[in-house]
Amino acid sequence: xxxxxxxxxxxxxxxxxxxxxxxxxxxxxxxxxxxxxxxxxxxxxxxxxxxxxxxxxxxxxxxxxxxxxxxxxxxxxxxxxxxxxxxxxxxxxxxxxxxxxxxxxxxxxxxxxxxxxxxxxxxxxxxxxxxxxxxxxxxxxxxxxxxxxxxxxxxxxxxxxxxxxxxxxxxxxxxxxxxxxxxxxxxxxxxxxxxxxxxxxxxxxxxxxxxxxxxxxxxxxxxxxxxxxxxxxxxxxxxxxxxxxxxxxxxxxxxxxxxxxxxxxxxxxxxxxxxxxxxxxxxxxxxxxxxxxxxxxxxxxxxxxxxxxxxxxxxxxx
Numbered sequence: 457x458x459x460x461x462x463x464x465x466x467x468x469x470x471x472x473x474x475x476x477x478x479x480x481x482x483x484x485x486x487x488x489x490x491x492x493x494x495x496x497x498x499x500x501x502x503x504x505x506x507x508x509x510x511x512x513x514x515x516x517x518x519x520x521x522x523x524x525x526x527x528x529x530x531x532x533x534x535x536x537x538x539x540x541x542x543x544x545x546x547x548x549x550x551x552x553x554x555x556x557x558x559x560x561x562x563x564x565x566x567x568x569x570x571x572x573x574x575x576x577x578x579x580x581x582x583x584x585x586x587x588x589x590x591x592x593x594x595x596x597x598x599x600x601x602x603x604x605x606x607x608x609x610x611x612x613x614x615x616x617x618x619x620x621x622x623x624x625x626x627x628x629x630x631x632x633x634x635x636x637x638x639x640x641x642x643x644x645x646x647x648x649x650x651x652x653x654x655x656x657x658x659x660x661x662x663x664x665x666x667x668x669x670x671x672x673x674x675x676x677x678x679x680x681x682x683x684x685x686x687x688x689x690x691x692x693x694x695x696x697x698x699x700x701x702x703x704x705x706x707x708x709x710x711x712x713x714x715x716x717x718x719x720x721x722x723x724x725x726x727x728x729x730x731x732x733x734x735x736x737x738x739x740x741x742x743x744x745x746x747x748x749x750x751x752x753x754x755x756x757x758x759x760x761x762x763x764x765x766x767x768x769x770x771x772x773x774x
Contacts, residue, residue, distance in 0.1 A: 462516040462730055465548040468559040468568060469523040469532070472639075474499050475558045475582060476521060480536030482720050485512040490534035502715045513720070516727045520548045524559075546571045554578040554604075554730050560643045562587035562749075566594045569605075578604035580726045583646045584749050585742055589771050592746050596772060599739050606726050606735060607742050609650040611697070613721035614712040617651055620701060628705030630656070634685045635699045638692040641665060641672050641752050648674075648686040649748060651699060651712070656682055658744050664762040665752040674752050743772070 464483065469476045474496035481491065481503050488508060494500050503511070520540040523529040529541045542548055545568070548555060555577055557568045562584035572579050585607040586592040599605055619625050633655070637648035653660075659679035666673050670691060676684040689695060697712035712718070725736045747768040755763045 459515065462554065462727065463519045463552040464516060465520040465552040465555040466518050466558055467522050467545045467555055468557055469528055470559045470561060473560050476523060476532045477535055478503060478719060479556065479558060479723060480518040480521065480532060480538055482511065482723055483513045483516055483518050484536045484538065486535055487537060490531060493531060494535060506716060513724060513727060520552055549575045557581045562642065566591045573598050573603045578730055581605065581607040583607060583609040584643065585746050587642055587749060587753060589750060592750065593772050596743060606729055608722060609646045610718045610722045611647045611651045611712060612654055614651055614718045615714050616710050616712045617654055620655055620708065625708060626706055627701055627703030627708060630682045630701060630703045632683050632702040633700065636687050636689065636692065636695045638689055638696045640690060641674065641688050645674065645686065645688055645749055645752060646745065648688065650745060652684055653745060656680060658741060660744065660748050660765050662762050662764050663748055663751045663755055664760055665755040666760045667756060676748065
């Protein structure tokens, strides 16, 4: 007998983040007429580039959806052919095998995730997992107690990174990396940081976040000696996903544009985690990434002081 598809709940949608549309459609497939009404043109474009009959992830279905604004749930459900709309997030408990917290408000993820962690359900939390010491410490406590948690930026899975992973690419020793994102450090800094983390691995030692009108620039140092610059251009959507790698033997410029494959890989990784219990990366990676994000916020609040990542990590201890 084939395994029954995993039943998944897509929970939460806030302004500026259309993941319930795209993530659900990538898993379930989509209805073209409903997709045409999606208020996120980028999603309509990259989803519409794939014929409906080619879209879907075998062995999983988004069966339930809830959005912060109840009037938005029917279009999400119609777009991704989700059969059940619930009136409150907790209503999915007992009816699904795992949940997605599909919002990028890292300051509010503990509240959103708590009912499902306490119910023993696996939870995928959209990036960033947490933007404060207290919230991150809660997730660490839950994880140590056996909670099944996963969180990442989709940019971890960008296919354009593949030629440069595990020391490949022929660039020699990396001396400097730049990775650009849009919006603000709190919610989109992780999109610039996580692909760099995939290339360098763990070991960021310090961060300084400088600000100017409409712009933030994070300056990071890695234990390898590589220096990293992460510009966050508030209205810089046109520059999102541009990465430059400078090494002793060469230079590479990467432009991450395959959003569909990026998100599909991210979703498949979570579904494999549900099936096997094995994560594609250790939770300690996520903790370090969040420590860098929190360190950047501390640096900004304290006049662009250089903050040691060890300072943040030590504060996470009970």
